[in-house]
Amino acid sequence: MKNLISLMAMTVLVSGCASQLKKDCESTNWFQHGESVAMRGEWLSSDPKLLSCRKEEAEISESQADQGFKSGRIKYCTKENSYLVGKSGDPFVPQFCEGSDVKTLTSSHTKGIRDYCAKSNGFTAGASGKKYRNLCPTDLESGFMPEYKKGRLRYVEAQIKNAEDRRRELDYKMRLAVMEVASAQNKVHMLRSQQSSLEAQRIFANDSNNQALKDDINNRISAADSNVRQAEWKVNDAERAKNSIQAEMDKLSKEISDYRTEMAGL
Template sequence: MKILISLLSITVLLSGCASQLKKECENTNWFQHGESVAMRGEWLSSDPKILSCRKEEAEISESQADQGFKSGRIKYCTKENSYLVGKTGDPFVPQFCEGSDVKTLTSNHTKGIRDYCAKNNGFTAGASGKKYRNLCPTDLESGFLPEYKKGRLRYVEAQIKNAEDRRRELDYKMRLAMMELSSAESKVSNLRGQMSSLEAQRIFANSDNNESMKNDINNRISSLDSDIRRAEWSVNDAQRAKNNIQGEMDRLSKEISDYRTEMAGL
């Protein structure tokens, strides 16, 4: 019974996750999503969200996504956008722009990169949290990077502090979750003890051929069985909550470790 309920719990949990993803897919504005994919200089065929939604067999408006992609591609392949992409320190994909003046787009992107790589933008770029993409030309990089590292150091320090604050909050939540889980497990253990006692009484009633007692015990066992199932669901819920907290704590620990490693090199 315990194994069956546990398997059922896992099935329902996975089903719930899948249903949530499917719902999210079907509530997506696919025109806007297709446009955003193109504005990143990427193709719909390799977009992670579309691939995940197709895997879930969710309803996707392929036509809307395609129309949005075409709209985004037009916007991406403009002189203004190629400059802005460079100004934010990102690479530009000229081969994404069929029939466009690639030379002009590339030239505008280079202008944007040079503005991004100006020494007086270094600190702001570093403090923004965006990682350096190694796109600055040699004549600007020597002035840009020291300032960028100062800004990046401030950003990393702030991220470490935020992550450590959050981890302390999770430490408290974990203690509560463990208490909740222990309480739920104790209730299940107590109910199973009661079930064992009733089953022993049923054996006695069967041997004594006491129909009235047997019926009463069977009714109590049936009711108790329902109580045990509900209690086991509570254990599963408590375990899931604990696991979620632990997962976030592990993620934060790795994040802090990664930031400390990076900070040592700044």
């Protein structure tokens, strides 16, 4: 019975996640999404969100996504944008720009990269949280990287502090969640004991000729069965909440470990 309840709970959880994804897909502005994909220099045909929504069989506007992609591609393949992409420290994809003056776009991007890689921008670039993409030319990298590392160290230290603060919050929530699970399990145990007692009383009632007593016992057993089911659902809810907290704690622990490893090399 317990396994059946757990299976039902898992089914509802998976169904709920799928339903939420479908709602998100159907509420998306697909023109804007298609445009943003193109502005990242990526192809709509390999976009993870669009592929997930198709798999979910959600109602999406393919035509709007395509129109948005075409609009974004035009904007992406401009001299102004190629410069801004470089100024952000990101690579530019000239192959994405068929029919455009690729040489001009590449030259503009190179200028943006050189501005990004200026020594004066190093600390700001590092403190932004954006990882270095190894795009700086040799003549600028030697001046840029020491400043970048100082900024990156500031960012990493802040991330570690934030993650540790959040983990302390979760430690407290986990203690409460463990108590909640234990309390819910104790409630189930108590209700099952009541069930057993009522079943024993039903045997006695069935041996009697008192129909009113039989009806009363049967009604009480039915109510007890319902109470047990509700209590088991509460156990499942409490365990899901605890597992969710644990998952976030594990994620934070990994993030802290990764940041500390990176910090050692800065």
